[in-house]
Amino acid sequence: MNDEINREIMFHEDAVVEIRSADDSNEKQIEDIKYFAENGFDIIIVSPNEAAALTHIIKKVYKKGMPVIIFDRNIIGDTYTARIGVDDEGIGRSAAHYALHMLGTGAKAIEIFGLKGSTPAEGRHDGFVAEFKKGKGELLASVPANWNKEDAIPVVDSLLKIYPDVDLIYAHNDRMAIGASEVASKMGRDDIKIIGIDAAPNIGIQAVADSVIDATFLYPTEGHRLIRTALAILKKEPYQREVQLPVSSAVDLTNADILLLQNETLKEETGKMKQLKARIDDYWAKHSSQTSLFYASIVIIILLFGVAFLLLRAYWQHSRHQKTLMFQNKLLEEERDKQKSLNSQLQDAIQSKLMFFTNVSHDLRTPLTLISEPVSQLVSADNLTHQQHTLMKIADKNIKILHRLINQILDFRKYENGKLKLKLIEIDFSQTINEWLESFYSIARKRNIKLTLQAKESTPVKIAVDVEKIERVFFNLVSNAFKYTPDNGSITVFYESDDNKLTFAVADTGEGISERDLGNIFDRFYQVDRVHPNGSGLGLSLAKAFVELHEGTISVESALNKGSVFTVVLPVKHVSETISELKADITEPDVERELAPVSSDIVFDKEKQLILIIDDNKDVQTLVGELLKDEYNIITAVNGREGIRMAAKYIPDLVICDVMMPVMDGLECCKRMKTEVSTSHIPVLMLTACSMDEQRVQGYDSGADGYVAKPFNGIVLKSRCANLIANRKRIRDLWQDNVLVTPTINRDMKSQVEGKNIDNEFYNRFLEIFKKEMGNSDLTVDAIASDMGLERSQFYRKIKALTNYSPVELIRCLRLKHARNLLTSTEKTISEIAYETGFSTPAYFTKCYRDNYGETPSETRSKLTN
Numbered sequence: 001m002n003d004e005i006n007r008e009i010m011f012h013e014d015a016v017v018e019i020r021s022a023d024d025s026n027e028k029q030i031e032d033i034k035y036f037a038e039n040g041f042d043i044i045i046v047s048p049n050e051a052a053a054l055t056h057i058i059k060k061v062y063k064k065g066m067p068v069i070i071f072d073r074n075i076i077g078d079t080y081t082a083r084i085g086v087d088d089e090g091i092g093r094s095a096a097h098y099a100l101h102m103l104g105t106g107a108k109a110i111e112i113f114g115l116k117g118s119t120p121a122e123g124r125h126d127g128f129v130a131e132f133k134k135g136k137g138e139l140l141a142s143v144p145a146n147w148n149k150e151d152a153i154p155v156v157d158s159l160l161k162i163y164p165d166v167d168l169i170y171a172h173n174d175r176m177a178i179g180a181s182e183v184a185s186k187m188g189r190d191d192i193k194i195i196g197i198d199a200a201p202n203i204g205i206q207a208v209a210d211s212v213i214d215a216t217f218l219y220p221t222e223g224h225r226l227i228r229t230a231l232a233i234l235k236k237e238p239y240q241r242e243v244q245l246p247v248s249s250a251v252d253l254t255n256a257d258i259l260l261l262q263n264e265t266l267k268e269e270t271g272k273m274k275q276l277k278a279r280i281d282d283y284w285a286k287h288s289s290q291t292s293l294f295y296a297s298i299v300i301i302i303l304l305f306g307v308a309f310l311l312l313r314a315y316w317q318h319s320r321h322q323k324t325l326m327f328q329n330k331l332l333e334e335e336r337d338k339q340k341s342l343n344s345q346l347q348d349a350i351q352s353k354l355m356f357f358t359n360v361s362h363d364l365r366t367p368l369t370l371i372s373e374p375v376s377q378l379v380s381a382d383n384l385t386h387q388q389h390t391l392m393k394i395a396d397k398n399i400k401i402l403h404r405l406i407n408q409i410l411d412f413r414k415y416e417n418g419k420l421k422l423k424l425i426e427i428d429f430s431q432t433i434n435e436w437l438e439s440f441y442s443i444a445r446k447r448n449i450k451l452t453l454q455a456k457e458s459t460p461v462k463i464a465v466d467v468e469k470i471e472r473v474f475f476n477l478v479s480n481a482f483k484y485t486p487d488n489g490s491i492t493v494f495y496e497s498d499d500n501k502l503t504f505a506v507a508d509t510g511e512g513i514s515e516r517d518l519g520n521i522f523d524r525f526y527q528v529d530r531v532h533p534n535g536s537g538l539g540l541s542l543a544k545a546f547v548e549l550h551e552g553t554i555s556v557e558s559a560l561n562k563g564s565v566f567t568v569v570l571p572v573k574h575v576s577e578t579i580s581e582l583k584a585d586i587t588e589p590d591v592e593r594e595l596a597p598v599s600s601d602i603v604f605d606k607e608k609q610l611i612l613i614i615d616d617n618k619d620v621q622t623l624v625g626e627l628l629k630d631e632y633n634i635i636t637a638v639n640g641r642e643g644i645r646m647a648a649k650y651i652p653d654l655v656i657c658d659v660m661m662p663v664m665d666g667l668e669c670c671k672r673m674k675t676e677v678s679t680s681h682i683p684v685l686m687l688t689a690c691s692m693d694e695q696r697v698q699g700y701d702s703g704a705d706g707y708v709a710k711p712f713n714g715i716v717l718k719s720r721c722a723n724l725i726a727n728r729k730r731i732r733d734l735w736q737d738n739v740l741v742t743p744t745i746n747r748d749m750k751s752q753v754e755g756k757n758i759d760n761e762f763y764n765r766f767l768e769i770f771k772k773e774m775g776n777s778d779l780t781v782d783a784i785a786s787d788m789g790l791e792r793s794q795f796y797r798k799i800k801a802l803t804n805y806s807p808v809e810l811i812r813c814l815r816l817k818h819a820r821n822l823l824t825s826t827e828k829t830i831s832e833i834a835y836e837t838g839f840s841t842p843a844y845f846t847k848c849y850r851d852n853y854g855e856t857p858s859e860t861r862s863k864l865t866n
């Protein structure tokens, strides 16, 4: 049975079985059942040792929900899931039948009983007795022997002594039968036939084959059926609850050998199967480890592919990158070569330009001197008008600037050609520097700039220098300090010396120089603000040249918005030549001329029109102002931003605006004025040093109304101004006429001023607001102005500038015009019309109407009906 079970379980991968033997002990079996119940087993198959003793525990386990299959033997009641029983009675009957067949009727038998209370024993007994009696057989005795041989031997021994005429011993199992056989043969009673039950191959069948017993009856076990039923129960498949296994025929000498052989074969096959199973298990284990290996390999291969792909891609990218780099490199090289050739071209160009400058400068010097002299005489003439004097001063100043510039250029060329020579003279530097600085105190006072000289020692500082050149250096440094330091700042000049060197420095609290520009300011023509140049950019490079001629150094330290310090270090040398009296080359008037703008006083005349001049150059402001001040009132601004502010505040009749200015340039300024409602109508005249067409286009694009190129002719400028103002007036008159002539407010009046520009939009918006509020006699100019987003004064000037009417006049005009229209085109009464057009009373309406049209409203009406 155990073999059968083990064989069957091999076919069910998902199940395992554990077999425990009770060894004929109730206690052990109870313990075993408890063990199975408590250790996670799913089902118990039990062959109860004794029905009564095991019923309780089986019932308990079953009630707890664990399926139980009873087989072979029985319990009391039916507290089990399924029962596979053996027809013990049938076996008993077969045994009796076989015995009768062997011995004939009337045979005498003794029975070796299994165990009292054992259900198979009972069955085997009952079946045997019933059948045996039928064949007139006689059962002499029935004695239990506990299913085993040892107990059977004494029982048989005594029974044979008591019943010597026995023909048959019927034992309930083979072991007891073998015991009986041993006793019988000992007693020399080989004639007694012995029958057992069970037919276990190596016990019962072997005993039959060995002729130890005469027959045995196959006890059907069918272990496979137990396993299948158990699995059906667990898998909730249909199964038969009660099964009675059929009885098989007897095993005797005729078939014992075959059965044994069969059994051997079976055993062998089972062994092979087990081996196969073990091998399969082994293969499975290998298979699953190989499967894992397979998947792992696939993953590794995929990863390898991935890595290979990435590497390839990186390689591709790298080579592509390399290619682009090479390409770029080539481009760069080409670019560099181009730059190189451009550079040399540029150098050539610069050289020829410089040469040209030099030549021109030479040529300019004579006429300039010829202009300079008469002009300086004229400046000091006492019979000039104030305006003439101012204009002369501007001329004089700018001639001097030109002069200096030309000298600078010539000097610089000389220096570059190595032709600039030093004329060393022994001086006392402390005295000299004091004198040089003298010229600057007046301008310093005027601009409230604190100018101080600091010296470490008061003793004379003897040094040989080219006085004229060092004076130019000094003048350049100090005048730069003045140029770039705002009013109320401070400028400090400092010097010290020892036996070897003289150091002097000019420090200011001005706008400073950015780090980017700091490295370049000693380059010739370099200017920090190229857009709004304030000089030639030659001063510092020439200063450097002069200092280097002295074998000295010049350096600068600066921070934006903090100030700059220029330091000159000269080696101390001595010569015998001295000068008796030092005379500064650059005098106070020179300084004044250069650093103080020429100013003119402008008087304000209510009758004249207002012009705003926007220019960062004070002299240009003055010049233009001087030219125009007789005919116009003049106000000025120094840059675009200030210009816009002034324009919005004063609403001038014309704006003259320089193109290149710091903070906000003229183009931007013009554009903004033209897009601002309050200033959009003001004509703008652009003033520029660039006369290129492109620049003009830019100017017109930004909305400029006219263009005058520098240098300009005063008469042309004047006529351009007059022209623009007259144009403006014409447009205004047109508007005014429109306002008066247009018959209806709704459609026609609007179409008269239709157009894209900002003034039309402004006026249309005004009309819109007015139309809505026309009937409101409390309507104020303030309310309309704030509706239009303007201040009252701006609104006033704008309306006035556009229509020549004040807002109040304009509103009245519009009301009357609409009223007149209503009078002529509708049947409404005069008072209805008066209220509808916003007059507080009909009487007031009539008065205004008459004032405006020279007739009363009723007269207009009656004229019409006539």
Ligand code: ADP
Pocket: 476, 480, 481, 484, 508, 510, 511, 512, 513, 521, 526, 527, 528, 529, 534, 535, 536, 537, 538, 539, 540, 541, 564
């Ligand atoms: P320029 O002869 O036109 O005055 P410079 O060679 O003297 O030119 O100066 C070159 C530039 O260096 C100037 O355009 C100016 O921007 C800058 N610079 C010179 N001195 C000062 C200073 N003290 N503070 C600020 N900027 C200065």
